[in-house]
Amino acid sequence: MSQTQERPTTGATLVPTDVPTLAVVGLGYVGLPTALAYVASGGRVVGYDVSEPRRTAIARNDVDLLPRDLDRLAGLQGDERLVVTGDADRLGEADAVIVCVPTPVDHHLTPDLTALRAACQVVVERARPGQLLVLTSTTYVGTTRDLLDGPLRARGLVPGVDVHVAFSPERIDPANVDFPVEATPRVVGGLTPACTARAADVLRRTAPLVHEVSSPEAAEMTKLHENTFRAVNIAYANEMADVCQRLGLDVTEVIGAAATKPYGFMAFNPGPGVGGHCIPCDPHYLLWQLRADRAEAPVVDAAMRAVAARPGRVVQRAKDVLAEAGRPLAGAQVLVVGVSYKPGVADVRESPALEIIERLRRGGAEVSYADPYVEHVAVDDGVLSSTGQPWRRAWDLVVVHTLHPDEDVHWLAHAGLVLDATYKLPANLGTRV
Numbered sequence: 001m002s003q004t005q006e007r008p009t010t011g012a013t014l015v016p017t018d019v020p021t022l023a024v025v026g027l028g029y030v031g032l033p034t035a036l037a038y039v040a041s042g043g044r045v046v047g048y049d050v051s052e053p054r055r056t057a058i059a060r061n062d063v064d065l066l067p068r069d070l071d072r073l074a075g076l077q078g079d080e081r082l083v084v085t086g087d088a089d090r091l092g093e094a095d096a097v098i099v100c101v102p103t104p105v106d107h108h109l110t111p112d113l114t115a116l117r118a119a120c121q122v123v124v125e126r127a128r129p130g131q132l133l134v135l136t137s138t139t140y141v142g143t144t145r146d147l148l149d150g151p152l153r154a155r156g157l158v159p160g161v162d163v164h165v166a167f168s169p170e171r172i173d174p175a176n177v178d179f180p181v182e183a184t185p186r187v188v189g190g191l192t193p194a195c196t197a198r199a200a201d202v203l204r205r206t207a208p209l210v211h212e213v214s215s216p217e218a219a220e221m222t223k224l225h226e227n228t229f230r231a232v233n234i235a236y237a238n239e240m241a242d243v244c245q246r247l248g249l250d251v252t253e254v255i256g257a258a259a260t261k262p263y264g265f266m267a268f269n270p271g272p273g274v275g276g277h278c279i280p281c282d283p284h285y286l287l288w289q290l291r292a293d294r295a296e297a298p299v300v301d302a303a304m305r306a307v308a309a310r311p312g313r314v315v316q317r318a319k320d321v322l323a324e325a326g327r328p329l330a331g332a333q334v335l336v337v338g339v340s341y342k343p344g345v346a347d348v349r350e351s352p353a354l355e356i357i358e359r360l361r362r363g364g365a366e367v368s369y370a371d372p373y374v375e376h377v378a379v380d381d382g383v384l385s386s387t388g389q390p391w392r393r394a395w396d397l398v399v400v401h402t403l404h405p406d407e408d409v410h411w412l413a414h415a416g417l418v419l420d421a422t423y424k425l426p427a428n429l430g431t432r433v
Contacts, residue, residue, distance in 0.1 A: 275341025338402025
C-alpha cells in the first residue's frame with residue numbers, strides 16, 4: 001500500500017505537550033505494565049478496560065505482574081496519575097491513546113478480531129483533533145489502515161493532519177525481569193512521517209530505543225516475523241529432541257554444545273508445546289492473510305502444525321512410559337506439575353497443559369495438577385483445583401510441564417515414574433519426552 005502523503009494542516013495544530021496524558025485501552029498483561037511504566041516516567045495515564053472484574057483486580061493489586069510493577073501499582077492506588085475506568089468518554093482527556101487488547105485465534109485458527117474491532121471503534125468514535133492513536137495488538141498486515149485510518153477519515157479526521165496514527169507492536173515478556181518495558185526497544189511505523197515522529201516521541205518515554213520504519217504495515221509485519229521466527233525454531237527444537245531420543249542422545253547436551261559456536265546459531269530449547277497469545281496465535285494471522293490471497297508459506301505452515309501436535313506427543317510418551325512399566329493409561333493416577341504456559345506467571349492462555357490434561361482424561365487417566373500460581377483450571381466437565389503437597393500422594397506417573405522459579409523438585413526423585421516435558425530436570429529425575 002502507498003503511504004499517505006503529508007499535506008498542509010487544515011485542522012487542529014498538532015503540537016504535543018511536554019508530558020502528554022496517555023490513555024491505555026486494555027489493561028491486560030501488555031496494557032497494565034505499559035501504563036505503569038509511563039507513570040514512572042513522569043506521565044499520567046487513563047487506563048480503560050471494559051472488564052469490571054479486571055478493574056476490580058487492579059484495585060485490589062491482585063494481578064499477575066513483575067514484583068516491581070506490583071509495588072508500583074500498590075503505590076498508585078487512589079493516585080490521579082493512574083486512573084482506571086470503564087468510562088470510554090474519559091479517553092478524550094488523553095493526548096495519546098495506545099490500544100493493547102487481545103488478538104487470539106478461534107478453534108478454526110482464524111483470527112478473532114472481536115476485541116480489537118470493538119476497541120478501535122471506541123477510540124475512533126471519541127478521537128479528537130490533536131490526538132495520537134497507536135495500535136500495539138499483534139494482528140494482520142493492514143489493520144491500522146483498516147480499523148483506524150478509514151474510520152477516522154469517515155469522521156472527517158485526516159491522519160497526519162488532524163490526528164496522528166501509528167502501529168507499534170507490543171514487546172512484553174511476562175515474568176522476564178531482564179527485559180521490562182523500559183529495557184525493551186520499540187518499533188513504530190506511522191501513516192505519515194509526522195505520525196511516526198509523534199508516536200516515537202511518546203514511546204521514547206518508556207523505551208531505551210525507538211526504531212522507526214516506513215509504514216504501519218512494516219511495523220505490523222515486524223511483529224509477525226518476530227513470533228513466527230520463534231515458532232519455526234521451537235518446532236525445529238522439538239523435532240530435534242525426537243531425533244536425539246531415537247538416536248539415544250541427550251538433546252540438551254547437543255544444544256549446549258552447538259551454542260558454543262559464536263556465530264550462525266541461536267539456541268532454542270524443546271518443551272511440551274507453546275502457550276500464551278503470541279507463538280500459538282500470531283503466525284496464524286500471517287497464514288490467514290496469505291490464504292485470502294491464495295498464497296502459501298510452507299515452512300511456517302509446517303511449523304505451526306508441528307507446534308499444534310506437540311501436546312499429543314507428550315501424551316503419547318506418557319502412554320509409552322506407563323506401558324513400559326506394565327501399566328495402562330486407563331485408571332492411572334497422573335499428576336501434571338505446572339499448568340501455566342511459562343514459568344513465573346499465572347497465565348494459562350493456550351497452555352499446552354490444558355490439552356495434555358484433557359487428552360489424558362479422555363484416555364481414562366485420573367488426572368490432577370499442582371501449580372502454586374494457578375488455583376483452578378477449566379476442563380470439559382467442570383473445574384480442577386490445584387493439589388497441595390503432591391509429594392504426599394502416590395502417583396502412577398508425574399508429567400512435569402512447567403517449573404516455576406525456585407520450585408523444589410527434589411521430591412520427584414521419590415515419585416516413581418516421571419516424564420519431563422521441560423527438558424530442565426536432572427537426568428536422574430525422570431524420562432524426557
